[in-house]
Amino acid sequence: MSAIRSLTAQEILDSRGRPTIEVGCTLESGATASVSVPSGASTGSAEALELRDGDPRRYRGLGCRAAVRNVVGPIAAAIAGVEFDAQRELDATLTALDGTSNKSNLGANAMLGVSLAFARAVAVERDLPLYRHFAGLLEPGMELRALPRPTINLFSGGKHAGGQVEIQDILLVANGASTVDEALAWTWAVYQTAADLIQERYGERALSADEGGLAPSVQSIEALFELAVDAITDSGFRPGTDLSLCLDVAASHFVSGEGYRIGSDLLFPADLVERIGGWVEQYPIVSVEDGLAEDDWANWPSLFARISNRAIVLGDDLLTTNPARIQRAIETGSANALLLKVNQIGTLSEAAEAARLARSAGWAIVVSARSGETEDNWLSDLAVGWQGEALKVGSITRSERLAKWNRLLAIERETGLPVTPWPNSTRS
Numbered sequence: 019m020s021a022i023r024s025l026t027a028q029e030i031l032d033s034r035g036r037p038t039i040e041v042g043c044t045l046e047s048g049a050t051a052s053v054s055v056p057s058g059a060s061t062g063s064a065e066a067l068e069l070r071d072g073d074p075r076r077y078r079g080l081g082c083r084a085a086v087r088n089v090v091g092p093i094a095a096a097i098a099g100v101e102f103d104a105q106r107e108l109d110a111t112l113t114a115l116d117g118t119s120n121k122s123n124l125g126a127n128a129m130l131g132v133s134l135a136f137a138r139a140v141a142v143e144r145d146l147p148l149y150r151h152f153a154g155l156l157e158p159g160m161e162l163r164a165l166p167r168p169t170i171n172l173f174s175g176g177k178h179a180g181g182q183v184e185i186q187d188i189l190l191v192a193n194g195a196s197t198v199d200e201a202l203a204w205t206w207a208v209y210q211t212a213a214d215l216i217q218e219r220y221g222e223r224a225l226s227a228d229e230g231g232l233a234p235s236v237q238s239i240e241a242l243f244e245l246a247v248d249a250i251t252d253s254g255f256r257p258g259t260d261l262s263l264c265l266d267v268a269a270s271h272f273v274s275g276e277g278y279r280i281g282s283d284l285l286f287p288a289d290l291v292e293r294i295g296g297w298v299e300q301y302p303i304v305s306v307e308d309g310l311a312e313d314d315w316a317n318w319p320s321l322f323a324r325i326s327n328r329a330i331v332l333g334d335d336l337l338t339t340n341p342a343r344i345q346r347a348i349e350t351g352s353a354n355a356l357l358l359k360v361n362q363i364g365t366l367s368e369a370a371e372a373a374r375l376a377r378s379a380g381w382a383i384v385v386s387a388r389s390g391e392t393e394d395n396w397l398s399d400l401a402v403g404w405q406g407e408a409l410k411v412g413s414i415t416r417s418e419r420l421a422k423w424n425r426l427l428a429i430e431r432e433t434g435l436p437v438t439p440w441p442n443s444t445r446s
């Protein structure tokens with residue numbers, strides 16, 4: 019049983035320099051903790067609302083002072099001094115206080131900050147590593163068997179870069195590595211080789227995008243796949259065996275009328291499914307995220323049928339960590355993996371419900387950062403505690419990304435756990 023003595027909140031700046039919030043929570047026992055809340059750019063329309071001030075004279079309307087006021091005002095007034103037996107009681111109190119279906123009253127950023135800060139303070143109070151506390155929130159007594167496998171952004175496009183290619187991320191996964199340490203070292207080598215190849219082939223020092231992925235001015239998606247495969251080979255690894263590719267197509271963001279626009283091509287959904295199917299056959303691709311748009315429910319089952327023998331079919335904008343949308347995807351056979359971002363839904367308990375539902379259908383879980391991140395590292399504890407198959411954090415550059423990889427390395431040293439096998443590891 020834990021009671022909150024006080025809450026603090028302040029506006030801070032994220033990795034893009036945009037405002038977000040940091041929330042502090044002190045319990046009656048004196049245990050205290052703070053967390054910072056990330057923020058997306060390639061957001062799904064079904065996400066819970068991130069409250070912004072809307073004042074165009076300050077941070078172009080992106081200020082978070084209203085969210086700060088909601089934490090120290092109505093939220094603190096409603097929960098200070100109340101004994102909470104469990105995280106879900108606190109989260110239920112927050113959602114009832116908000117009273118809307120998309121958290122638009124208090125703001126999902128304000129609510130998640132409180133939800134997470136409470137969890138971290140309770141972990142401090144119980145003297146538990148945060149990942150153990152998170153595990154207990156998902157399932158009391160849950161055993162930790164393995165660590166999530168890093169998926170790391172190599173090339174960026176779409177909304178995270180200059181739009182050279184429509185696809186948002188081409189990621190590396192070291193599916194043959196047996197430790198996190200090895201996975202990071204291998205991936206780093208390939209990332210550096212890819213940067214060298216871009217210099218050689220295009221005479222260009224590739225700039226990096228919002229999540230630290232390389233963003234060369236190459237406009238062909240297939241040329242990027244070739245570069246990725248060559249970078250794996252030139253680094254001394256076997257594509258598909260040691261390292262493979264994951265895609266975040268983020269197709270919601272290049273919808274055009276009834277179809278999708280890739281370069282000068284206007285593709286009907288069936289054409290896009292076929293194009294992705296071809297990529298998955300031709301290149302060592304083991305995961306495809308948001309291959310179709312978030313509301314293209316009619317065509318997700320055919321995407322699933324086309325690629326699921328080779329790649330996991332991962333929903334981000336499609337699912338927005340929302341149990342109702344996950345249920346629909348299970349019933350319609352649209353996906354078999356959940357991209358889990360807690361700020362899409364706004365409280366830890368609702369995200370846990372999403373994770374349990376995905377697990378009950380036998381899905382994989384990829385725990386994900388946002389493109390706007392902070393120096394905080396709670397995400398790595400969450401990915402371990404909830405036993406995600408993968409952790410998606412962006413690239414292997416930039417401190418807001420490295421904070422998570424470094425925390426995962428620390429957990430690896432502390433626990434000695436193996437890294438979990440890739441869900442499609444039978445493929446080579």
Ligand code: PGA
Pocket residue numbers: 057058059060061062186266268334386387388389390
């Ligand atoms: P976001 O996107 O954090 O910018 O919304 C990340 C993703 O699409 O996975």
Ligand code: ZN
Pocket residue numbers: 266268307308334335
């Ligand atoms: Zn995505």
